[in-house]
Amino acid sequence: MTGPTGVIARRVVAIAAQQVARQVPQQVVAPLLVPPAVFFASQHWALLPTRRTPGKQQQKQEEHQQLQSAPAAAVRRQPRFRRIKAVVAAAASFLPGGAARGTAAVFAVATQLASLAASVPVSGAAVGGLAAGLAAKGIRRWQVARRSARRAMVNVDTGPAAEVSVVTFNIRGIMDRWPERAPLLQRCLIQADADVFCFQEVLTGEFAQELQLLGPDYCVHECRAALQHLSSSSLLGAAYVSTLKALLHFSWTRSLLVSLPESVEGWREQYQLAGNWSRLLRDLAIAPFYGNSIATRLPAAQLEPPGSSKQQPNSSGKAAGVTGSNNSWGSGSWSSFLGSSSSSGSSHPASDLLVLGDFRAAQRVCVQLRLTPAPGTGRQQQQQQQARGGSNVDHMHSNDSSSNDAVAHVWLVNTHLDHAAADIRQRQVQAICAWMEPLKGSCAGIVVTGDLNAPPDEALHASLAAAGFMSAHKAAHGAEPSFTWPSGIQAPLMDEGEPHCADYVYAWQAPDYQLLVAAAQLCGDKPSQDDATLYPSDHIGIKVKLRVVTSSSSSSSGGSAAGEALA
Numbered sequence: 001m002t003g004p005t006g007v008i009a010r011r012v013v014a015i016a017a018q019q020v021a022r023q024v025p026q027q028v029v030a031p032l033l034v035p036p037a038v039f040f041a042s043q044h045w046a047l048l049p050t051r052r053t054p055g056k057q058q059q060k061q062e063e064h065q066q067l068q069s070a071p072a073a074a075v076r077r078q079p080r081f082r083r084i085k086a087v088v089a090a091a092a093s094f095l096p097g098g099a100a101r102g103t104a105a106v107f108a109v110a111t112q113l114a115s116l117a118a119s120v121p122v123s124g125a126a127v128g129g130l131a132a133g134l135a136a137k138g139i140r141r142w143q144v145a146r147r148s149a150r151r152a153m154v155n156v157d158t159g160p161a162a163e164v165s166v167v168t169f170n171i172r173g174i175m176d177r178w179p180e181r182a183p184l185l186q187r188c189l190i191q192a193d194a195d196v197f198c199f200q201e202v203l204t205g206e207f208a209q210e211l212q213l214l215g216p217d218y219c220v221h222e223c224r225a226a227l228q229h230l231s232s233s234s235l236l237g238a239a240y241v242s243t244l245k246a247l248l249h250f251s252w253t254r255s256l257l258v259s260l261p262e263s264v265e266g267w268r269e270q271y272q273l274a275g276n277w278s279r280l281l282r283d284l285a286i287a288p289f290y291g292n293s294i295a296t297r298l299p300a301a302q303l304e305p306p307g308s309s310k311q312q313p314n315s316s317g318k319a320a321g322v323t324g325s326n327n328s329w330g331s332g333s334w335s336s337f338l339g340s341s342s343s344s345g346s347s348h349p350a351s352d353l354l355v356l357g358d359f360r361a362a363q364r365v366c367v368q369l370r371l372t373p374a375p376g377t378g379r380q381q382q383q384q385q386q387a388r389g390g391s392n393v394d395h396m397h398s399n400d401s402s403s404n405d406a407v408a409h410v411w412l413v414n415t416h417l418d419h420a421a422a423d424i425r426q427r428q429v430q431a432i433c434a435w436m437e438p439l440k441g442s443c444a445g446i447v448v449t450g451d452l453n454a455p456p457d458e459a460l461h462a463s464l465a466a467a468g469f470m471s472a473h474k475a476a477h478g479a480e481p482s483f484t485w486p487s488g489i490q491a492p493l494m495d496e497g498e499p500h501c502a503d504y505v506y507a508w509q510a511p512d513y514q515l516l517v518a519a520a521q522l523c524g525d526k527p528s529q530d531d532a533t534l535y536p537s538d539h540i541g542i543k544v545k546l547r548v549v550t551s552s553s554s555s556s557s558g559g560s561a562a563g564e565a566l567a
Helices: 003-023 026-042 054-069 072-076 079-097 103-119 124-151 178-192 209-214 225-233 235-248 251-271 276-286 314-319 331-338 377-387 392-405 422-442 459-466 472-477 558-566
Strands: 161-170 196-203 219-223 290-296 352-357 360-370 407-416 445-451 503-509 513-523 541-550
Touching: 161 178, 161 360, 161 407, 161 445, 161 503, 161 513, 178 209, 178 251, 178 513, 178 541, 196 209, 196 407, 196 445, 209 290, 219 360, 225 235, 225 290, 225 352, 225 360, 235 251, 251 276, 290 360, 290 407, 352 422, 360 422, 407 422, 407 541, 422 445, 422 459, 445 541, 472 503, 472 513, 472 541, 503 513, 503 541
Parallel strands: 161 196, 407 445
Antiparallel strands: 161 541, 196 290, 219 290, 352 360, 360 407, 445 503, 513 541
């Protein structure tokens, strides 16, 4: 635009932009002003009028014609072009953050960009392309930096490493339309394809709900939380547990007990029986199998926790808010009577239990991860050995043997906390932290999973943080999921409440190791394609991929340390 009309139009545009900048929120102004500024710059427009003499105008047109035929390198060497590049970079820096911090700053940058572009003899296509390239480059850098900051719990090292994927999932037993959602849940778990599944509200043992869903490739470590609690609650409860153990010893009574849970719950849902007496019948039917379990395809480390036994003392129960005279039925005694704690018929001395209260318990299993040396690690160690004057052959031989034998021990803790009172959950978490404290000196890390029944702002999360644990999902995404319960399932006897995040994966790393969060995502958050009210469970699971890395100071001695722990 030229002449009086163009001057008036430019003034109107400038005044309108100033008014918008004063009245519209900055989150809206930044996206509105910066892109038009780049467009105006590419068209050689100015938001404010400029004074040019005819002689200078003709001179600039001649320079412009020369630059059109000059190579691109000559254009980039122009001082004013570098000024435009700096201004465009400043404008692009606002875009990745989402909005400018001040409306006046955004308007000033846009005005200066347009004014410089109109006064410098550079083609509009060059300015527009430069602006688009710088903006895209700035966005890419911001995304990479943000992703890197969220991915790692600590700085990445280059020692031997191993990856493990863990899923925590409250599968709601056989409640809430189990026959309909069982195939959907099975597909969800197969798609997750994790190394470790930590289940809550699962019917384990002879019912083998985990193996029905996962197949025979996983080894199941059971935790019959209901029976553990009943056996330690009173003499009547201990007598009931003894009777159930005797009944499970015979095949025909065992088949009857295994068939009861689905029959009783199907009858309750058919007639919508939500009374206390029907719930009592349901609880009695599922009690022989109800609890938690860890299904893993990783080898279990045959480790005895230092200073502890399979039979938990009464003091642990009191610390978790449990009342009772004794806790004599630990996992060892139950497994020794039945002769098996998994479908493969082998017991697992690495698993251990801690009774927490009403049908609540925590279990722990130590798994063994084989560490793979990072690329170039052997060469670096060889160079260090040469610098110290050592033998290359001896070092290479020792390095090969250590890489073959290097393992890391990681404790998996699976729990389901109280749903009614925050103070009980707090005591239960404190008991778990005290329970795992003696093991921190002999492992690479501890992973705590489960249905904590606690929103992110509850005090128990501060207790976990004080003990050195960090939430994996929060480390990966900056926050916990908005909710993991309820999932959206509709069932006749479903639990109801305000949506909140109840499921978590926490990790602790030993001083000589790093636990890096490679990925964290939800699983089981999609309904059935045929029924929008049917979900795999009333909870949403969380899948986390962890990378266990040895620090540079311990990578050379990691194999021997692991060998001592195994011995």
